Amino acid sequence: MSRIAATFDRLRAVRRAALVPFVTAGDPSPAHIPGMLRSLVANGADVIELGVPFSDPMADGPTIQRASERALRAGTGLAMILDAVKQYRREDDNTPIVLMGYANPIEHMGVAAFAGRAKESGVDGVLVVDYPPEESGAWVEALGAAGIDPIFLLSPTSSQARIDLVARLAKGYIYYVSLKGVTGAANIDTADVERMLARIRGRTSVPVGVGFGIRDPETARAIARFADAVVIGSRIVEEIERAEPDQAAQRAGAVLATFRAGVDAAVGDRASR
Amino acid sequence: MQMRVPVAEPRSPVAYDMPDATGHFGPYGGTFVAETLQAALEELRDAYAACRADPAFQAELAYELEHYVGRPSPVYHAKRLSDELGGAQVYLKREDLNHTGAHKVNNTMGQALVARRMGKPRVIAETGAGQHGVAAATVAARYGMECVVYMGTEDVARQAQNVYRMKLLGATVVPVTSGSRTLKDALNEAMRDWVTNVANTFYIIGTVAGPHPYPMMVRDFNAIVGKECLVQMPALAGRQPDYVLACVGGGSNAMGIFHPYIPHPGVKLVGVEAGGLGIATGRHAATLSAGSPGVLHGNRTYLMQDADGQILETHSISAGLDYPGVGPEHAWLKDSGRASYVSVTDDEALAAFHTLCRTEGIIPALESSHAVAHAMRLAPTLGRDRIVLVNLSGRGDKDMHTVAKASGLSL
Known part of the structure; x- marks a missing residue:
């Protein structure tokens, strides 16, 4: 069983949502990647989304754009990130790691070459923001051959037909973008999110995580009552931005711990599913 | 202007129906x-x-x-320029005469x-x-x-x-x-x-x-440019051109004039990219000439990118050509061989700018000057009975400061 499936199975048994922090790999520098992963896991991460920086992050708000710029200035590249994950796997063979980024760095490496190297490094899933399901034929095939889960997005504007399209291809989990706009935008309407999750679950048994706009532990708790995973991105990246480079991992961990408390508090509120 | 359908084609048109239903x-x-x-x-x-x-x-x-826009824009036979070049006859599609001064x-x-x-x-x-x-x-x-x-x-x-x-x-x-x-x-x-x-x-x-x-x-909205040329060239020159030249940044003026000509196999289509300081320097925006395929801004196309697939900054004296990608239809036309793509340096574009000002009393945009520069290279290699049609995509009033600065003057 994959690390992602094993994690969701374990959490389902204790009725807790997965806590999924997002950080940009190489922010503040590539040397900080293993320490960052270590700190996030120590502070309650169940799955880690590791952003691959790109020069043109079209779907991201200012916070994650700046993180990408810092990581690129520090010399971060895709091959380097795969190496860092491989290194980290020597000390942690359990926590699922999902790479999240844009198509071009992966296409430049070559889709099949990337899939092979990602597998070898211990990557469990990959979400390419600008690979929608209709452009993902070769992509899904390459990941499938390597045994890596293709993660897809759904949004408040996704039609029933598009939900079905994603449901046919998605493995690992589906990432529901809880609001219109870019990462780090305003607050979300939890009731709207809950209604949409019910629609998605009507079409697939793949776990559904929720992200974009979860900026405080209270919102995380509200979402964790019904979602399979809660993704925290910009709020953690803000903390990294404010920290001295050598304090970044510790501060990211500290803020993640407050979200973990929110997710834990939701266990009692959660109906058995 | 009286629009009429051209009567004769050198060869029969070839069907072209891109893109497919999914773009x-x-x-x-x-x-x-x-x-x-x-x-x-x-x-x-x-x-x-x-x-x-x-x-x-x-x-x-x-x-x-x-x-409102003032269409159709005329096609103009640049006789003095043609005589100076001593080869093919150069015609200009005058998109510079549109309202707002460009296509x-x-x-x-x-x-x-x-x-x-x-x-x-x-x-x-x-x-x-x-x-x-x-x-x-x-x-x-x-x-x-x-x-x-x-x-x-x-x-x-x-x-x-x-x-x-x-x-x-x-x-x-x-x-x-x-x-x-x-x-x-x-x-x-x-x-x-x-x-x-x-x-x-x-x-x-x-x-x-x-x-x-x-x-x-x-492309469809700019294709009016080429559609007009299809009618205007036979009326003015007696036939369709041998070459159609246009500058390519993102490529909208070029697609506009190329597209109606794609089914006409006797007409060679040439896109002219911004060679900046020269391809060898890396300081240019000649995406099709020196880039490689990738994904940016919602489409797969040729891009200027580094070894990690990060998008590179480009350089051109002409801001309108200073883009690290190019329209995907140009990528297709290049690979399929229906169009070819060349590059022109900043200096060559500036020289063409001055030449057109002097010989024809037309101040071209620096973008369009790239297409004129290639016409100046090409025409002397062709006989006087050959026809080169250049899309003069915009006027150069906006470029006064840049050109003056390049000449060591300040306005």
Whole structure:
């Protein structure tokens, strides 16, 4: 069983949502990647989304754009990130790691070459923001051959037909973008999110995580009552931005711990599913 | 002008029907955007398909192009330039004579009419040199729509006059400080605005790039340029040209004049890219000549990128060609061999600029000067009975400061 499936199975048994922090790999520098992963896991991460920086992050708000710029200035590249994950796997063979980024760095490496190297490094899933399901034929095939889960997005504007399209291809989990706009935008309407999750679950048994706009532990708790995973991105990246480079991992961990408390508090509120 | 159908073709036309239903030109094009934009693109595809098939829409567009833009633009036989070159006859398609001074308005007018049909009261645009921003602000003023233009801070500083023009036209210009602070970053920022405000906002993309249906739609609206030439060349020169030349940044003026000629195998199509300081220096914007395929801004196409697949900053004396991607249909035309692509350096473009000013009394845009420069290389190698048609995509009034500076003067 994959690390992602094993994690969701374990959490389902204790009725807790997965806590999924997002950080940009190489922010503040590539040397900080293993320490960052270590700190996030120590502070309650169940799955880690590791952003691959790109020069043109079209779907991201200012916070994650700046993180990408810092990581690129520090010399971060895709091959380097795969190496860092491989290194980290020597000390942690359990926590699922999902790479999240844009198509071009992966296409430049070559889709099949990337899939092979990602597998070898211990990557469990990959979400390419600008690979929608209709452009993902070769992509899904390459990941499938390597045994890596293709993660897809759904949004408040996704039609029933598009939900079905994603449901046919998605493995690992589906990432529901809880609001219109870019990462780090305003607050979300939890009731709207809950209604949409019910629609998605009507079409697939793949776990559904929720992200974009979860900026405080209270919102995380509200979402964790019904979602399979809660993704925290910009709020953690803000903390990294404010920290001295050598304090970044510790501060990211500290803020993640407050979200973990929110997710834990939701266990009692959660109906058995 | 009297429009009539040309009577004879050197060879019979070859069918061309790109893109396919999902917006692909062979391996290029497509819809490489996040899920958050898919519904908006679907809405746009449906709306544009309806407009394309609606005679009332086409009639309204034709009326506006005639009475507001000033179409058709003439084709002009540049006799003095041709004589000086001593070879092929050079003809110029005078897009510089359009309202706002370039071909860009053909597209913004079309998209503004689509936006009106869709009931969107707010339009946004990205701009590099400011020409597309001005053309978008112009049609927004014409129809009383709110207009927001994204422009990199580097370009805001370099193109102060166009920033002021947009403001005069009632647009809000938003300086973009992310990334390299140029056109590609302005496009990223406009996409972010669109995804956030999609309910009331129409995004007027300025070139034949972006996700489907933009490359097709922008091409269709600019194809009026080539359609007019198909009629004008036989009337003026007695036949179709041997070569059609156009500068290529994103590639909208080139697609506009190329597209109607694609089915005419006797007509060679040549795109002229910005060679900047020379391809060997790496300081250029010749994407098709020196780039490689990848995915950016919603489509797969040739890109300027580094060994990690990060997008490179480009250089050209002409801000309108300073873009690290290119429309996906050009990528297809290159690979299929139907069009060829060459590059012209900053210095060659400047020399052509001065030559056209001096021999014909026409001040071309620096973008268009690249196409003129290649005509100056090509024409002397051809006989006097050969015909080279150059798309003179814009006028050079906006480039006075740049040209003066390159000549060591300040205005």
